[in-house]
Amino acid sequence: xxxxxxxxxxxxxxxxxxxxxxxxxxxxxxxxxxxxxxxxxxxxxxxxxxxxxxxxxxxxxxxxxxxxxxxxxxxxxxxxxxxxxxxxxxxxxxxxxxxxxxxxxxxxxxxxxxxxxxxxxxxxxxxxxxxxxxxxxxxxxxxxxxxxxxxxxxxxxxxxxxxxxxxxxxxxxxxxxxxxxxxxxxxxxxxxxxxxxxxxxx
Ligand code: GLN
Numbered sequence: 297x298x299x300x301x302x303x304x305x306x307x308x309x310x311x312x313x314x315x316x317x318x319x320x321x322x323x324x325x326x327x328x329x330x331x332x333x334x335x336x337x338x339x340x341x342x343x344x345x346x347x348x349x350x351x352x353x354x355x356x357x358x359x360x361x362x363x364x365x366x367x368x369x370x371x372x373x374x375x376x377x378x379x380x381x382x383x384x385x386x387x388x389x390x391x392x393x394x395x396x397x398x399x400x401x402x403x404x405x406x407x408x409x410x411x412x413x414x415x416x417x418x419x420x421x422x423x424x425x426x427x428x429x430x431x432x433x434x435x436x437x438x439x440x441x442x443x444x445x446x447x448x449x450x451x452x453x454x455x456x457x458x459x460x461x462x463x464x465x466x467x468x469x470x471x472x473x474x475x476x477x478x479x480x481x482x483x484x485x486x487x488x489x490x491x492x493x494x495x496x497x498x
């Protein structure tokens with residue numbers, strides 16, 4: 297099993313470090329930086345990191361990633377988006393409005409946690425396969441303003457959803473790659489592993 301981290305812009309290196317701490321049944325997980333669409337064929341799941349969603353979108357457009365990711369998603373391969381990655385995977389994006397893939401039925405508002413509090417860390421609890429305490433780091437984070445009925449909310453901050461899953465799509469408004477706990481990455485790898493065994497061989 298191999299996990300790709302989209303490495304066009306943003307904190308992809310931290311995600312690779314988090315993946316390096318993951319153990320699935322005692323085994324490490326292989327990861328690779330993705331810069332070309334052809335590489336998507338080699339991986340079983342993809343992480344879209346935080347960064348600047350407008351810049352990421354531009355680079356993805358330049359390098360043909362929009363149709364390539366639509367194909368990747370249609371093939372049932374899981375995608376995990378953090379912060380800017382969440383913004384890209386959402387259905388509607390506000391402030392300002394911009395293109396999003398619409399792979400998960402949530403609407404987000406960019407940079408919506410207020411100026412003075414652009415970045416903060418707070419203790420929280422995430423519902424992985426069991427509830428787990430986790431420090432949640434928010435950096436100019438988007439706010440999930442709406443989550444559709446098919447979406448499972450996995451963590452909240454002040455009663456608002458900050459982590460969610462729908463089918464093969466996992467999103468977080470915060471940055472689990474910036475804490476030492478690899479729990480969220482481990483959860484995503486389990487999603488990918490389960491999906492992989494469920495898919496017919498290529
Ligand atoms: N504010 C950024 C955006 O709107 C996201 C910030 C992040 O990914 N840490 O794209």
